[in-house]
Amino acid sequence: MSNDHMTLTETSKLLLHDKEYELPTITGSEGEVGIDITQLRNKSGAITFDSGYGNTGSCESAITFIDGEKGILRYRGYPIEELAEKSNFVEVSFLLIFGHLPNKAELEKFHFDLTHHSLIHEDMKKFFEGFPPTAHPMGILSAMVSSLSAFYPEAGYNADIKLNIVRLLAKLKTIAAFSYKKSIGQPYVYPRNDLNYAADMLHMMFAVPSESYEVPNVVAEALDLLLILHADHEQNCSTSTVRMVGSSEANLFASISAGICALWGPLHGGANQQVIEMLEKIKNDGSDYKKYINMAKDKESKFKLMGFGHRVYKNFDPRAQILKKSADKVLNQLGVNDPLLDIAKNLEEVALKDPFFIERKLYPNVDFYSGIIYRAMGIPTNMFTVMFALGRLPGWIAQWKEMRETPGARIYRPRQIYVGETKRPYVSIDKRK
Ligand code: SDX
DSSP states (O other): OOOOTTTTEEEEEEETTEEEEEEEEEEEEOOOEEEOOOTTHHHHSOOOOOOOGGGGGOOOSSSSSTTTTTTTTEEEEHHHHHHHOOOOOOOHHHHHHHSSSSOOHHHHHHHHHHTTOOOOOGGGGHHHHHTTTTTTHHHHHHHHHHHHHHHHTOOOTTHHHHHHHHHHHHHHHHHHHHHHHHHHTTTOOOOOTTHHHHHHHHHHHHOOOTBBOOHHHHHHHHHHHHHHHOOOSSOOOHHHHHHHHHHHTOOOHHHHHHHHHHHHHHTTTTHHHHHHHHHHHHHTTTTTTHHHHHHHOOOOOOOOTTTBOSSSSSSSOOHHHHHHHHHHHHHHHTOOOOHHHHHHHHHHHHHHHHHHHTTTTTOOOOOOOHHHHHHHHTTTTTGHHHHHHHHHHHHHHHHHHHHHSSOOOOOOOOOOOSOOOOOOOOOOOOGGG
């Protein structure tokens, strides 16, 4: 990646064991300052320690910018609010991966390619048969993506990246839809070339061979918006996983499969499923949302308000604000009156006035309202994180590609502070207690 926007500024001084070390500092295009510790261990023998990497930059990136204090999110410099209003998921995918908004010819070619690579090899259908009906779609998704490397063995780290990017973007929605059909015991519905990305995904999920199914515009538009809002989010847990796996020169499919597994966790992409399950629990408990607010404040309860809090956003998650408005609009247009939306709004209203949440800067994140929209669209709860993965795919690909194109990119290999036993002799079994 070019260092157009990264500048070396003044150095920092570190005093360790009465010895002073000078460390270069780098400043990004938005003024973020990083202390470059690449040579720290060579110079001082010491490493830094940062559990959870909350204060550590793993790379320089030109893809997504987040300002957690100001609630700013931009893809390649374009504000998420503008992209949400004016763009579409295929165009945003091109922007994230190739770094610029496509011109008419580029967009038509990209859309054509995604449309004409959406089938999966018929032999892959046999893999679905091996999963029990109760298999979670995220486990299926990760396994199927990894298996793509068996069908495209030439998709190695140094292969024709553009063709494999198109294959993955085009096939992931087919794999996702097929895993849904498998889970409900219905026949697969194949991709249709006359539908756009979001409409085709919904058609493959909800059409049945016995009758024609017209995807409602409002639902297709809502899914396209959700996919845009989830498309990238700089170095989050799953994206860092994709970079970590890709840094060993593993192929694109293997790297993305690992990212899907990281996203599955309830603290990350799995939160959207947990939010709905939490709201349903509150509804079934007399909609007593204040009781759950108090549980979230009580450490002993181990209860977390799912969909609240964020490592970076310490004011508001701009995606949550957009989704809150979209939830009202989509439910009204669909004539859906979901009591879970009222419970969510009540939780947000009370939490935002409560010192516990204010002090810890806990606000609704992208997962807090997304599930209510997915639900209104008829998407089952166990498919919510799959929809997140579908949206995040272009971001994962863009980050993997950027890492691969960074001159001198090295395999990720953090250090540790060892706190185990010091040297001790082996004890034979007869002498052990
Ligand atoms: C995503 O990184 C990304 O960009 C992720 C994402 C993306 O687009 O890729 O934005 C998508 O993963 C959104 C987050 C979805 N997860 C959830 O909604 C799960 C609930 N949230 C939490 O688990 C938590 O807030 C995290 C995981 C999101 C952030 O964890 P941090 O930064 O490690 O914060 P923390 O756990 O150290 O919490 C700080 C304090 C703690 O209290 P104290 O020990 O200081 O007293 O806040 C408390 C936590 O107990 N806290 C919560 C809480 N989240 C944090 N208390 C109650 N409910 C919560 N949800």
